[in-house]
Amino acid sequence: MINEFQMPTKIVSGAGCVREAVREVKLFNSRKVLIITDPGVNKTGLPASVADHLRAGEMEVGVFDEVESDPGIGMAANAGEAAKAMQADVMVAIGGGSSIDTAKSAALLVTNGGHLKDYAGVGKVGTPTLPLIAIPTTAGTGSEVTVFAVMSDPANNEKFTISSPFMAPRVAILDPEVTVGLPPLITAFTGMDALTHAVEAYASAIAQPATNALAIHAVKMILDNLPVAVFRPDNINARENMMQAALLAGVAFSNAYLGLAHAIASPLGGHFHVPHGLANAVMLPYVMEFNLPAAVGRYAEIAKMLSLGGPNDHPRALADKAVLAITALAQDIGIPKQLRDVVGAKEDFLPLVAHDAMKSVQLKFNPRIATEQEILGMLHKAF
Numbered sequence: 001m002i003n004e005f006q007m008p009t010k011i012v013s014g015a016g017c018v019r020e021a022v023r024e025v026k027l028f029n030s031r032k033v034l035i036i037t038d039p040g041v042n043k044t045g046l047p048a049s050v051a052d053h054l055r056a057g058e059m060e061v062g063v064f065d066e067v068e069s070d071p072g073i074g075m076a077a078n079a080g081e082a083a084k085a086m087q088a089d090v091m092v093a094i095g096g097g098s099s100i101d102t103a104k105s106a107a108l109l110v111t112n113g114g115h116l117k118d119y120a121g122v123g124k125v126g127t128p129t130l131p132l133i134a135i136p137t138t139a140g141t142g143s144e145v146t147v148f149a150v151m152s153d154p155a156n157n158e159k160f161t162i163s164s165p166f167m168a169p170r171v172a173i174l175d176p177e178v179t180v181g182l183p184p185l186i187t188a189f190t191g192m193d194a195l196t197h198a199v200e201a202y203a204s205a206i207a208q209p210a211t212n213a214l215a216i217h218a219v220k221m222i223l224d225n226l227p228v229a230v231f232r233p234d235n236i237n238a239r240e241n242m243m244q245a246a247l248l249a250g251v252a253f254s255n256a257y258l259g260l261a262h263a264i265a266s267p268l269g270g271h272f273h274v275p276h277g278l279a280n281a282v283m284l285p286y287v288m289e290f291n292l293p294a295a296v297g298r299y300a301e302i303a304k305m306l307s308l309g310g311p312n313d314h315p316r317a318l319a320d321k322a323v324l325a326i327t328a329l330a331q332d333i334g335i336p337k338q339l340r341d342v343v344g345a346k347e348d349f350l351p352l353v354a355h356d357a358m359k360s361v362q363l364k365f366n367p368r369i370a371t372e373q374e375i376l377g378m379l380h381k382a383f
């Protein structure tokens with residue numbers, strides 16, 4: 001097997017580092033900057049403060065604050081038009097995965113033109129996109145370092161992924177102080193998304209030493225820090241560790257891809273608008289249980305990393321402990337055990353979800369091949 005590993009994004013991190021945004025923008029010799037954000041983040045005043053710093057640095061600044069959750073093709077087109085109208089030469093995304101993925105897609109449209117769906121799939125972006133600086137306000141998606149953008153196609157309730165090295169932000173600015181105001185439930189959902197990235201990348205059929213090192217370290221950091229970040233939102237140390245862990249998991253899955261939990265989370269989001277992190281969080285224990293026979297060695301390594309079990313434990317016993325630990329974490333931080341308790345999820349639609357999950361590119365990286373029937377069985381069990 002031939003391995004490939006890429007990490008095109010410069011990382012700036014540390015408490016208070018959001019003030020470095022101006023310096024990073026200046027490195028691109030930028031004159032005109034478009035900030036992409038959502039109304040909720042805009043209300044916190046963070047985008048306005050970044051804009052003030054940029055204006056003080058003699059840059060013209062526009063703010064596009066219309067991003068919604070599950071952003072679609074139209075949202076990306078509107079953001080791209082806003083960038084063209086002011087002739088922006090750099091974009092700054094401030095927010096969660098929705099804002100960063102919208103900015104990635106808009107940056108793509110500005111330099112490549114056409115329709116966003118033309119670029120769905122792997123390697124279809126021909127020209128470098130407008131430089132993008134990502135300032136995540138959640139610790140979860142890893143979008144600040146991934147080569148992907150996940151966007152919605154409202155016409156058929158589907159999500160699609162654009163994958164290209166050009167989609168990676170040029171700079172990621174990780175400031176834990178900007179995540180302190182995040183409500184506990186959002187911290188829990190996004191943190192479980194990061195955990196799912198780490199676990200799926202670690203068990204991926206194309207995992208390699210570089211992705212394994214990042215992914216398993218991310219698993220440990222998340223198990224150690226997520227409950228603290230949920231229950232003590234002001235704990236900067238836990239927030240910082242969660243941001244770093246989400247980033248490590250992001251780099252890992254940018255190269256090793258994901259698996260069955262993400263294949264199922266995508267149609268759960270597309271059909272029921274279940275938040276991405278919540279969909280993964282509910283499904284991860286069921287997916288790990290299904291994958292276990294094919295991933296004993298991988299899950300046993302996770303258990304050892306978490307110091308579960310003794311040195312003489314059989315790998316199968318260790319693997320079971322890894323699944324139990326992750327299931328317990330999800331419950332501890334308030335993730336529903338069953339899909340029925342998730343707003344929007346409907347049992348009648350499960351066959352459609354299973355059908356759509358089969359279309360996911362992530363399935364081929366799952367450690368165990370799953371049939372549509374098996375996915376439907378898992379969904380019924382989870383419901």
Ligand SMILES: [Zn+2]
Binds near residue numbers: 141193194262
């Ligand atoms: Zn995810």
